[in-house]
Amino acid sequence: MNLNLLFQLAVSGFLMGGVYSLIALGLSLIFGVMKVINFAHGEMMVWGMYVTYTVFLWTGIDPFFSFLVSAAVLFILGYLLQRTIVNRILDSPEAMQVLPLVGMAMVFENSARIIWGPDYISPQSRFSLSSLSIGNLMIDVPRLLAFSLAIIITIIVLFFLKKTDTGKSIRAAADNRTGALLVGKDINRIYAVCFGVGTACVGVAGGLLVPIMPLSPHIGAPFTMISFIIVILGGMGSLTGAMVGGFIVGIAESIGPELITGLFHGISLGLDFPNTMKQVVSFLILIAILLLKPQGLLGGRR
Amino acid sequence: MMKKIYFPLLLGLIVLLILPQFLSSYVLGVFVLIFYYAYLGQSWNILTGYTGVISLGHSLYVGIGAYATTYLVMAFGLSPWVGMWIGGICAALIGLVIGYLGFRFGLKGVYFVLLTIAFAEIGRLILLHLKVFGSFQGLFITPKYSFLSFQFKDNHAYYYIGLGYVIFSLIVVRLIERSKIGRYMVALREDEDAAESLGVNVFKYKMIAIGISAFMTSLAGAFYANYLYYLHPGTLMSMAFSIEIILRPIIGGLGTVLGPIIGSFLITPLAELSRSYFARAGYEGLHLVIYGFLLVAVVLFFPRGVISYIKKAVAPVLGSLK
Numbered sequence: 001m002n003l004n005l006l007f008q009l010a011v012s013g014f015l016m017g018g019v020y021s022l023i024a025l026g027l028s029l030i031f032g033v034m035k036v037i038n039f040a041h042g043e044m045m046v047w048g049m050y051v052t053y054t055v056f057l058w059t060g061i062d063p064f065f066s067f068l069v070s071a072a073v074l075f076i077l078g079y080l081l082q083r084t085i086v087n088r089i090l091d092s093p094e095a096m097q098v099l100p101l102v103g104m105a106m107v108f109e110n111s112a113r114i115i116w117g118p119d120y121i122s123p124q125s126r127f128s129l130s131s132l133s134i135g136n137l138m139i140d141v142p143r144l145l146a147f148s149l150a151i152i153i154t155i156i157v158l159f160f161l162k163k164t165d166t167g168k169s170i171r172a173a174a175d176n177r178t179g180a181l182l183v184g185k186d187i188n189r190i191y192a193v194c195f196g197v198g199t200a201c202v203g204v205a206g207g208l209l210v211p212i213m214p215l216s217p218h219i220g221a222p223f224t225m226i227s228f229i230i231v232i233l234g235g236m237g238s239l240t241g242a243m244v245g246g247f248i249v250g251i252a253e254s255i256g257p258e259l260i261t262g263l264f265h266g267i268s269l270g271l272d273f274p275n276t277m278k279q280v281v282s283f284l285i286l287i288a289i290l291l292l293k294p295q296g297l298l299g300g301r302r
Numbered sequence: 303m304m305k306k307i308y309f310p311l312l313l314g315l316i317v318l319l320i321l322p323q324f325l326s327s328y329v330l331g332v333f334v335l336i337f338y339y340a341y342l343g344q345s346w347n348i349l350t351g352y353t354g355v356i357s358l359g360h361s362l363y364v365g366i367g368a369y370a371t372t373y374l375v376m377a378f379g380l381s382p383w384v385g386m387w388i389g390g391i392c393a394a395l396i397g398l399v400i401g402y403l404g405f406r407f408g409l410k411g412v413y414f415v416l417l418t419i420a421f422a423e424i425g426r427l428i429l430l431h432l433k434v435f436g437s438f439q440g441l442f443i444t445p446k447y448s449f450l451s452f453q454f455k456d457n458h459a460y461y462y463i464g465l466g467y468v469i470f471s472l473i474v475v476r477l478i479e480r481s482k483i484g485r486y487m488v489a490l491r492e493d494e495d496a497a498e499s500l501g502v503n504v505f506k507y508k509m510i511a512i513g514i515s516a517f518m519t520s521l522a523g524a525f526y527a528n529y530l531y532y533l534h535p536g537t538l539m540s541m542a543f544s545i546e547i548i549l550r551p552i553i554g555g556l557g558t559v560l561g562p563i564i565g566s567f568l569i570t571p572l573a574e575l576s577r578s579y580f581a582r583a584g585y586e587g588l589h590l591v592i593y594g595f596l597l598v599a600v601v602l603f604f605p606r607g608v609i610s611y612i613k614k615a616v617a618p619v620l621g622s623l624k
Contacts, residue, residue: 037412092601094412100602103596104594104598106545106591106594107595110591111587111591113586118586221541225423276427286420287420290407290416290417294409
């Protein structure tokens with residue numbers, strides 16, 4: 001096995017992990033407050049990607065600035081989605097909560113296909129192909145930028161939740177819905193804002209991914225799955241857990257295929273574990289965590 | 303009440319048996335799809351409708367059935383009529399593994415949904431990389447038209463086989479519903495803790511449900527492979543296909559014998575028409591947007607499915623049949 005290559009992959013996975021954390025943060029926030037799983041999370045991220053891409057196409061503003069437009073658009077989408085659909089299913093049995101959001105995932109995925117076409121697009125922005133080298137290590141500049149911005153946005157979201165009035169209301173509603181109602185909070189508005197913030201997170205992540213990976217309407221579902229895995233790994237509703245899980249999954253996906261191929265060759269099996277199967281690594285992590293510690297690494301009670 | 307329903311059902315069956323004489327090959331094809339989805343919905347219904355355990359990974363079992371049957375033909379020349387049962391056993395075993403992992407460790411609701419999706423995705427990715435099955439190109443099957451090879455030149459044969467599948471599933475579900483097993487399943491769906499406290503072995507009946515459901519679902523895979531002559535994990539084992547499977551029973555009425563069939567008769571022709579119409583108009587995928595909204599609307603406004611309305615409308619008519 002090539003240690004240098006593994007290290008390279010680990011760094012690149014770590015950087016990707018920053019973006020994963022942000023995606024999972026959105027999902028975890030929504031779950032923590034409303035106990036609803038947003039099955040349309042990845043598809044909404046794809047909308048974030050396309051919004052940023054469209055702004056880039058029309059005005060030439062670099063995706064690393066125009067991701068803010070995605071955040072705004074996705075906040076509005078999330079707010080409306082909560083008001084129209086999610087709010088009606090909050091007290092339904094879990095089965096009935098899953099299906100409408102799966103339905104919305106189909107709506108988002110296929111409307112993106114109708115609006116922006118079915119083909120893969122990779123926009124060339126200013127930083128697209130540049131890279132830094134530190135010793136033997138090569139670092140993609142877009143990845144580094146996406147990572148740094150994702151971390152900054154994550155900190156802003158956490159700050160918003162800790163310090164602002166709305167953020168405090170959201171946390172209050174998460175802790176005790178009836179209590180928040182009793183002290184006169186408009187719980188429906190808080191829920192809608194919270195859902196909006198959650199989807200805005202994923203919108204930002206989508207915008208940041210535009211320079212890193214090609215866009216297509218159908219790449220959403222794997223991201224929905226990855227964000228679930230991260231949230232379950234970190235512990236449902238735990239925001240710190242979502243961040244830690246994001247890095248673990250990012251690194252595991254990046255080095256997993258190489259590591260397993262090395263393992264196969266080590267025990268003289270002529271098998272390869274291609275990079276296109278990297279999702280299997282995350283699914284194996286999911287199965288392992290569901291069986292060993294279903295409450296997640298940092299989760300408390302379930 | 304239940305006896306009275308057999309008469310209209312028998313009438314419907316006779317109509318369906320004679321109908322192909324008057325239909326064009328295209329319309330027959332639509333009927334074949336109606337039967338195919340009714341059968342799949344019915345098989346899914348056994349698990350989700352009766353025990354309340356949601357699976358969003360049933361495409362996995364269809365894939366196992368299709369690939370196992372095809373592999374047995376390719377490697378040993380075994381007729382699909384035999385191979386499909388072996389595929390069914392494979393699918394049932396995998397279903398039991400998933401069930402064991404899920405139920406033994408108390409995964410409920412969303413957690414179990416995720417487990418089923420994870421297994422389906424792993425299955426899809428593994429099959430996508432197997433060279434025997436043409437990996438990313440998919441597998442083309444050269445048909446040898448004969449009864450033994452389950453391959454026929456015209457749609458009439460598929461029509462009757464499809465109808466046979468549906469009748470088979472109806473009988474199985476009705477038998478389950480009437481038996482003790484079915485009652486236990488419904489009991490644990492309504493309130494798992496209460497059922498368990500009354501001595502129902504929840505684990506056992508969930509395992510039975512997922513085993514039968516996986517087995518039945520995979521039999522449809524053999525039909526699919528020998529009807530379309532082309533297999534690709536990207537379509538056959540995708541999550542979109544799993545959603546196609548669950549859509550019809552949900553619209554028809556979950557946990558009822560006739561719900562999946564009514565749902566399929568309603569949705570499949572609409573789906574076929576809208577798919578080809580929108581594709582020609584240049585809006586490929588629009589029918590899936592409509593599906594999505596339909597799923598939302600049904601759950602929000604008609605959670606008991608179309609069948610509850612039909613029952614209300616038909617009850618007086620049936621009553622007068624005395």
